[in-house]
Amino acid sequence: MAKMNMLQAINSALSIAMEENKRSCVFGEDVGHFGGVFRATSGLQEKFGKERVFNTPLVEQGIMGFANGLAALGYTTIAEIQFADYIFPAFDQIVNETAKFRYRSGNEFNVGNLVIRTPYGGGIAGGLYHSQSPEAYFAHTPGLQLVFPRNAYQAKGLLTSCIESNDPVIFFEPKRLYRASVGEVPEEKYSIPLGKAEVVKQGSDISLLAWGAQVEIIEKAAAMAEQEGISCEIIDLRTVLPWDVETVVNSVLKTGRLIVSQEAPVTAGFASEISATIQQECFLHLESPIDRVCGLDTPYPLAHEKEYMADHLKVYEAIKRSVNY
Amino acid sequence: MAKMNMLQAINSALSIAMEENKRSCVFGEDVGHFGGVFRATSGLQEKFGKERVFNTPLVEQGIMGFANGLAALGYTTIAEIQFADYIFPAFDQIVNETAKFRYRSGNEFNVGNLVIRTPYGGGIAGGLYHSQSPEAYFAHTPGLQLVFPRNAYQAKGLLTSCIESNDPVIFFEPKRLYRASVGEVPEEKYSIPLGKAEVVKQGSDISLLAWGAQVEIIEKAAAMAEQEGISCEIIDLRTVLPWDVETVVNSVLKTGRLIVSQEAPVTAGFASEISATIQQECFLHLESPIDRVCGLDTPYPLAHEKEYMADHLKVYEAIKRSVNY
Amino acid sequence: MGKLNNIDNPNNINSSDTLSLEFVSEHALSIPSFKMLDASGKMYKGAMKSTMDKKTALRIYATMRFVRVLDERMLAAQRQGRISFYMQCLGEEAAVTASAAALEDKDMIFAQYREQAALAYRGFSLENFMNQNFSNEKDLGKGRQMPIHYGSKELNYMTISSPLGTQIPQATGYAYGQKLDGEGACSICYFGEGAASEGDFHAGLNMAAVHKAPVLFFARNNGYAISTPASEQFKGDGIACRGVGYGMKAIRVDGVDALAVYEAVKMARDYAVTNNEPVLIESIAYRLAAHSSSDDPSGYRSKDEEENFRENCPIARFKSYLLKQGWLDEAQDEKAKDEIRQQVLDALKTSEKIEVPALEELVTDVYEQVPPHLQRQYEQLKQHIIKYPEAYPATAARIVSNTQEAK
């Protein structure tokens, strides 16, 4: 094992995948020689050549259109969108094309070999356009998989599974943790299954659920709550679509309480979906309303970033509200 | 009053608005001389001239970019997207630009005079790309208003309010009802407030909530249920964003039961937001889980359209499940 | 004037300089249409020698004739309420068929929706056409899309997608992969002059030039995008003149002239595959039919205009050529046409009786495997249909009988 940060873990997963399979390409804005603005793809062009690892022109709808075509030919296609805030010009190619490719053709064609990597999330003084967490925009789209790693180890294992999956995936990378999350990561290949939430910590009084960088936040809040004798079960959803209802239901059947926390604005975020489903599945077992601790319903601000964010203190307060309901 | 269908009602609202305000334009694909593929804008170019009512090239991102610019100058800007399924190429212009224009500039600039009209919804044998109800994709976006008329009368009154609103709106027109919904509609101007749900019918046993064309479906289901002595309260949400929590809460506090029905796929649809909020606001008053009767989590199919749709029978069954819970 | 100073620029421009303040005119380029056959099907004096052999010529002709009959019959079926929607190729049969004929079978076809003739040329069966239009259980697309959204893996014909322009950058990506695979295949990408206004057009062409993808962009300039005339679509000289902006070779061709289209596309294919470069081809023809069965052109153009173009029929023109060549016999041709009419009628009758796909197909292919939540939704739906069979006549009978059998 080696110590790696999340960028190195991602780089390692990409490198192994490209080594294994000659019919694979990595591309996006600045991902070539430069290795991407976060350097996640650094060294790949040197290793695998300019034809397989390359810069594209600055056009996200083109990147995703190109990616859909290349994946339809059977290539393992790994496209980077430089910031998740800039994925929207490609929205049509992803939501109307990628997601519906297999269905509309009756399985004559598919783009199952496609992975879209994109850094997302706030807490880096990025303001409106370098902070968004747009998963809810995609979660309403049958045909897509949405995957979030919470640390370096998860990043490599999940990305490997994304690359091997036969369905298209958007892999959301928490850029706040790119360098901050450092841990033991095997140098060799390993994978972590998609579609499975992980119970990161068992607990009995309340279930806390998050994904990506937000898992760290609920862990911090849980630590505060445990101080006061509240036993928290912590779940990392990992795959937001299609999501692991069963693991969450089992947890809530046990604890009777649930808080879902996401970075994105509360209204029509994915936390709402989880709440809607769980209130239905666990109706008779809920001891307090399911709460959502999320970003405010505003664009992502700069000067008030701290105030805006769904931080551990807000989660902690929600835990207390729920337990004292 | 005159008998009008929904297209005529919309046309009347547009015509009055353009008459009142010279600084207003209507444009989109085929909306000029031809009057739009559904003829909602027919006659307007003849009345107001080619400079104010015109065809655009076939480029939705351009239509919305152009619209944002024109609205920023203070023009009342009414842009048509030919089918809601084709709004996605304009997603970036709407979600990153329209919605954030006022906020990001500290109110130096705004596009509050913008209305996007777009026909949405299924039930017309339109398959994947002429049937979608994409409101949930926009509902996660602070800054936008999303408005749905359920009939001709509502269409004219709501559209008038949209045009007069100082915040941007997407006005979703239920194309299935364009000609089917006929009713008494005043020839003169009138408006129906945005942001207010309407209790279409009082009831005491269960609340049924929908918007747009789906209101007709829950009304049909309610009629069946009433036959069996179940008293249904029917709410037309009308404005999906920002939505009228209060009216829905008051209804559910009274009935203790809620079913939300939408055309779009269930996962991460707007029904989920309503369910998540209401379970929280009405936790101690709910007598059964909030249910969602929605489209399946698949692309919109053609041959199995009937099976796919959230029809009155499915809503009726949900009512019985809820009441017998 | 050459360069005035000697700094090498990284701006990727031709670095000559000028001291005179002048615009480059918006008319700086004007691209003529390449032609071989005149309106009567005679070779123009001075026309290039055709390289099209008799067999290819007859196959092109047979395909055009077939598609004409199919289109007439299916439009009638739509008018009778037997299918919900249809789109005709009328007026553009030569552009589509002859361009497809200039390709190899291994080449991928990305079509917009009006290119059924390319698919027919590849050998898509009459039954396949019918089954798609009737959304029945034999439709390769499993009845999910509206009529005319064909696709065939076997024939290298990408399934049609309604959102316009999306296939353009996809063709670029696909062709890029074909280049890496090194098997000498390329892609052709058809689109209308309307769709060429989409952002995806810009993306697809620019990326093809930069990444050197062997893709033939075939712009069908047929004068209209639904009701919008080309004059309200763009102000430049058609679509072909955009090629230079992308650093891409371009050619314009008379789309009513099967010979000219064939030669132009053959040359373009050669060039693309040899050099790994895209080529932009613009075909000039007229969308003689309504946009689709939902459209009524009398709202935006005159009958006179249509009549003018009706005389300029690509099939008639090519037929005259074949007759002059002695490759076709008028009487046999009439007989063949009658036969096709009968075949189409028979196929239609057979196809419309075939059941819709089984209910399961509603939830398959969303993902490679049906995920648990969709399986649950399917089971619920099945129970619901069993409860209300009259409300779901297309699927109920089979489900109820299957369920009874299972018992």
Added chain:
Amino acid sequence: MGKLNNIDNPNNINSSDTLSLEFVSEHALSIPSFKMLDASGKMYKGAMKSTMDKKTALRIYATMRFVRVLDERMLAAQRQGRISFYMQCLGEEAAVTASAAALEDKDMIFAQYREQAALAYRGFSLENFMNQNFSNEKDLGKGRQMPIHYGSKELNYMTISSPLGTQIPQATGYAYGQKLDGEGACSICYFGEGAASEGDFHAGLNMAAVHKAPVLFFARNNGYAISTPASEQFKGDGIACRGVGYGMKAIRVDGVDALAVYEAVKMARDYAVTNNEPVLIESIAYRLAAHSSSDDPSGYRSKDEEENFRENCPIARFKSYLLKQGWLDEAQDEKAKDEIRQQVLDALKTSEKIEVPALEELVTDVYEQVPPHLQRQYEQLKQHIIKYPEAYPATAARIVSNTQEAK
């Protein structure tokens, strides 16, 4: 050759015909750069006579000098951790300033982000620049966006938006409205050669040509889009050559030459406003600084290359011209520079002490009025901050004291 047959086409093309099968070359157009001043600031022999008066020249010069100082100082402030982000105009000051100078005040400016010089030329105060960069409560943008995202209604400078290319069709729509208003105003729209790859570029230029909007598209071709060189961005001859594809007049200009830029943009503005038509202008310069304060160009280009261009300084070139004209005095200039340095330092110190905007501003301007749900979220947040003031130091003090006062 002219037309071979006499059917009038609705395809909106120049309808000449040809019998020879030939591509239009990808090099069919090649556009020279318009110049007036040589590298040493001397007029080229044969250069056109400048129409720039002394006052304008000095204002342009002062603006460029100011922006250079501002950029240096703010980059240093970023390095010291006093602001989070910065972007310099280095190398493109002449292109931006002289183009802005060729406009009228009523003309709208749509910038990308590297055009602070245009805003400075319009008279945006040093304090305004500072307050935006420090996201304090005096920022016109209320502290919501990252540094350098300026905007001013009063000065007709549209607030910067980070997503690239979005301002292009917006400028078209805005200019269309200016045309309808009939007051002789137009818009200028700046964007990089990288952003010109976006679909919005295609949309904006095509619509401007079709709808006859008086907008000047000012492409800053500076060789790089972050690390991506122009050679990996497009294959055509820069951006200017795309004009013909849109049926739009175009011109290329040496972006290091303030005189040339000024004349080109003046001519373009005249043309645009007189004819209600767009013009495409391409400026050729070099992005001498890193892309932004987050970027390190040593990862993708050589110091040698940079040094080569450092000598080609637009400010130095223009300064020599002014000196030769006798419009500038070297000693006074040095003094003025020192003064500006001091002013910038002072303003910086003042500005960084100004508080962040009040907490309410977190929820205003999402809509014209704060809607009930946001009001509720705000109230909850306020209570939360009162409970944990140490965790929210930027806003807590004011809230707590306001709340106490209220009691």
